Amino acid sequence: xxxxxxxxxxxxxxxxxxxxxxxxxxxxxxxxxxxxxxxxxxxxxxxxxxxxxxxxxxxxxxxxxxxxxxxxxxxxxxxxxxxxxxxxxxxxxxxxxxxxxxxxxxxxxxxxxxxxxxxxxxxxxxxxxxxxxxxxxxxxxxxxxxxxxxxxxxxxxxxxxxxxxxxxxxxxxxxxxxxxxxxxxxxxxxxxxxxxxxxxxxxxxxxxxxxxxxxxxxxxxxxxxxxxxxxxxxxxxxxxxxxxxxxxxxxxxxxxxxxxxxxxxxxxxxxxxxxxxxxxxxxxxxxxxxxxxxxxxxxxxxxxxxxxxxxxxxxxxxxxxxxx
Numbered sequence: 009x010x011x012x013x014x015x016x017x018x019x020x021x022x023x024x025x026x027x028x029x030x031x032x033x034x035x036x037x038x039x040x041x042x043x044x045x046x047x048x049x050x051x052x053x054x055x056x057x058x059x060x061x062x063x064x065x066x067x068x069x070x071x072x073x074x075x076x077x078x079x080x081x082x083x084x085x086x087x088x089x090x091x092x093x094x095x096x097x098x099x100x101x102x103x104x105x106x107x108x109x110x111x112x113x114x115x116x117x118x119x120x121x122x123x124x125x126x127x128x129x130x131x132x133x134x135x136x137x138x139x140x141x142x143x144x145x146x147x148x149x150x151x152x153x154x155x156x157x158x159x160x161x162x163x164x165x166x167x168x169x170x171x172x173x174x175x176x177x178x179x180x181x182x183x184x185x186x187x188x189x190x191x192x193x194x195x196x197x198x199x200x201x202x203x204x205x206x207x208x209x210x211x212x213x214x215x216x217x218x219x220x221x222x223x224x225x226x227x228x229x230x231x232x233x234x235x236x237x238x239x240x241x242x243x244x245x246x247x248x249x250x251x252x253x254x255x256x257x258x259x260x261x262x263x264x265x266x267x268x269x270x271x272x273x274x275x276x277x278x279x280x281x282x283x284x285x286x287x288x289x290x291x292x293x294x295x296x297x298x299x300x301x302x303x304x305x306x307x308x309x310x311x312x313x314x315x316x317x318x319x320x321x322x323x324x325x326x327x328x329x330x331x332x
Contacts, residue, residue, distance in 0.1 A: 047106045049159055049168060050141045055098035059135035065128045068178035074135070080183055087255050087304065088185040097175040101132065101141065107168030110156060117165045120156040121146030128176055145169065145176050186252040188299060188306050189282060195245040200275040203317060211320035213240050227320055239323050246315040247274055250284065252297060256305030261287065261296045265305060270317050286313065 061072040071081040078089040110120065117123050128145040146156035146165070154170035169176075177183075204210040211227060213235075218224045224232040225240040256262050268285040275281045283300040286308070290296070294307040 048102075049104045049106045049157065049166060050101055050143075053102050053141055055095070055102050057134050057140055058098050058132050060133040061094065061097065062131045062133075063129070063176070063178045064131075065178050066126050070178040070180065070183065072183065080180060082180055082255060083257060085257070089183050090185045093175065093183060097172070098132070100172045100175065101130075101143070104172060105168055107154070107157075107166040110165045110167050112163045112165070114163065117146070117156075117158065117163070120165060122156060122158050122165055130176065148173075181254055184255060186254070186306055188250050188252060188284065188297060188308075189248065193248050193276065193282075195241065195248040197276045197278065198244040198247060198274050199277050201240070201244065201247065202273045204271045205317055205319055206270065209319065213323070227323060230324070234324055236323055236325050243316055243318065243323070244274075246312070247272065250312070250316065252306030252308045252312075253294065254307040256296050256298070256307060262298065262305040264288070265296045265298050270313070272316050286317065
């Protein structure tokens with residue numbers, strides 16, 4: 009037999025063996041199990057079809073609804089929801105693998121936290137009210153590998169949901185969008201900042217082009233050479249992302265903010281201006297805050313306020329001898 013003929017025969021045998029291995033992997037119990045685990049738990053689910061998300065646990069009910077933007081219902085009031093977290097939840101549901109089948113027995117499912125009072129549930133519906141899916145979540149799988157999950161009224165319980173675990177919560181502080189200034193505000197667009205730290209103590213910073221055609225900040229009558237440019241720029245950046253940690257739900261607190269203890273106003277290069285009103289600090293250390301032109305109030309932690317409600321002296325360059 010020639011070398012060429014041997015090569016052809018050996019090549020053919022290799023292909024036959026390879027095909028046998030592939031087919032064997034498909035028909036063995038291990039192969040079947042791997043394919044089953046790779047299937048989607050909610051086949052055909054499309055994130056774009058979702059218009060309402062409801063989450064339930066033993067004591068709470070959270071509702072998110074799409075009305076242009078995603079909104080969260082809190083005590084009958086509508087507040088903005090985090091678009092990135094809603095998108096992440098819906099994408100995770102669409103990609104949720106079926107995982108491994110744990111049981112079809114109702115009693116066994118109950119022992120895993122599904123079917124009882126502690127069951128957590130996510131229901132996603134379309135704009136017309138059609139339920140797209142309902143996911144029931146039991147106890148966490150040991151080792152942090154997700155939860156025991158069932159789909160709707162189906163008896164099958166699967167071990168899956170690791171990527172979905174962070175979003176199975178009714179905590180409004182997780183779902184809320186607490187950014188106070190509009191999303192399109194950038195630090196680079198801010199050209200003027202005025203801060204009233206307390207009555208009688210205020211300052212104004214203005215951005216302009218210097219003799220070297222560079223943008224720089226000046227403070228009142230102080231030239232740019234006396235100003236710590238990086239500190240004012242950092243303040244402008246803090247204003248562009250200014251946000252709270254919760255919403256103001258008490259209407260009386262919202263009214264009190266209209267007589268603020270501190271104000272921060274700033275203007276943009278497109279002509280828009282915004283004024284932040286800051287109320288007195290509460291017992292929990294949070295301060296109510298709102299835009300003067302807005303209708304929603306936010307609770308802001310002190311560390312965030314301290315980034316923007318600063319005194320003028322903190323923005324000046326320190327001379328070598330420590331004097332201003």
